[in-house]
Amino acid sequence: MLPSPVQPLEHPLFQQHGVRVFIKRDDLIHPIISGNKWRKLKGNLAHAKALKKKGVLTFGGAYSNHIHALAYACQQQGLASIGIIRGEEHYQSNYTLRWAKHWGMTLSFVDRETYRQRYQQGFLDELSKAYPDYIIVPEGGSNSLALSGMAEMMIELSEQQQFDTLMLPVGSGGSIAGLLSNTTKQAANAQSSQRVLGVAVLKNAEYLVNEIKQLMGKETSSSSNTSWQLLTEHHCGGYAKYSVEDANRLADIIEITGVPFEPVYSGKMVLALFKLLEQGYFAKGQTIMLLHTGGLQGIGGQLERNLMPERLTKALQSHLPSAPPAQ
Ligand SMILES: Cc1ncc(COP(=O)(O)O)c(C=O)c1O
The missing domain is CATH 3.40.50.1100 (Rossmann fold)
Incomplete structure (x- = not known):
């Protein structure tokens, strides 16, 4: 499904902090090759x-x-x-x-x-x-051939909804590098007052800043007019790790918003958004765009290993990935 839809997210905390929040549902692009x-x-x-x-x-x-x-x-x-x-x-x-x-x-x-x-x-x-x-x-x-596809996402998005801040989860850095590497005029206009916040989903991810710059290439990384930052404090304990408290909070967010945030990538991004809101990070009147990067198949492995607390499993019940084929 391209362009993937942009949907408004509703939550009492958004009103309380005077921000508008939208989500680009790249998880809906395709049931298997999503996000x-x-x-x-x-x-x-x-x-x-x-x-x-x-x-x-x-x-x-x-x-x-x-x-x-x-x-x-x-x-x-x-x-x-x-x-x-x-x-x-x-x-x-x-x-x-x-x-x-x-x-x-x-x-x-x-x-x-x-x-x-x-x-x-x-x-x-x-x-x-x-x-x-x-x-x-x-x-x-994540290599240079992956960048253009993410840059296209940015163009697609600029035609759908204006925003001040774009948030996305970061693993190896290819996605954020790609969307920052867009050098077309149209995107340059759209990006001039925008910033991108990457939420690192793994511990000690500071090294990724250089990796992202390297992926973007010297030229683009110095000419890009979008400010960006990698947030490294929102990994919830490490890659694919999270506490029961995090899981329960995520379950609440899924139930209120109706969006299936899986706990390894997009879940950490949305938990980071809530923490930042509580810290007063966003100025009133800001429009925040979240990018859902898919990855719902990962729930299959988490369930198999009994890693997901019951409440989160229940919240994601109608989004569970299809049963695996017989061996
Ligand atoms: C579902 C999902 N979201 C986000 C990411 C992070 O993307 P990147 O590795 O390009 O930083 C990944 C990993 O590729 C992923 O599988």
Whole structure:
């Protein structure tokens, strides 16, 4: 569904603090390749096709949204896919990887030490030699080919609703780098008084500031007229971690707004919004735009591992992802 809809969010706290809040529902783009996934993958898949490659090789954790979406997108585009997965082979029967296999992805499990080499040129060269017919896409799909899809989202959004602040969750940094890298005139106009707040979903994420600048490229990072900031205090304890209190608060927000915020990415963004409001961070009269980056399949793995407290599970009941295929 493109353009994805922009919806107003209603909550008593917004009125109390004199702000208007909207949400761009990129989670509704597609039931499987939702959120930032299609936006980041399409440039990479087009590249693989232009080079007449057989497929795409990529990296991810055992519950990765990127692995799940890439496996499906490749199958749809007639491309093969290989996933280098951090962890042991038994993960192949989990929610995410069952689907990835179902869509034809070949899974290769590596230990943590090997996985750590995923950005090292020597390791990548070895993989290129072993799989010459595949393009290599980094973890999370965050590379320069992913930027334009996110930049397009910014143009799409500028035609839908004016706003002062855009908030989005940040994992590897590709999405925020992409939407900041928009250099077209139209977007430059729209961005001049706007700021972007990235909410880091992992602990100790300060290093991402440089990664984001690097992804944007020197030229764009110095010419971009949108101010941006990475908030690193809202990770709720670390990647995919959250307290029962966070989960209950998120359940309240889901019930009041009707929007399915999953707890790993968009959930942390919306919890950050509420904390910032309580701290008086936003001036009265501001319009805040949230970007829902999808990732609802991740709930499948959380439920499988009994990680989600009951209240949150109940709040997300009507948005639970479809059952995984038989093994
Ligand atoms: C659902 C979801 N939202 C947000 C992100 C963060 O995006 P990025 O890694 O581009 O910062 C990811 C990870 O790619 C994700 O899976």
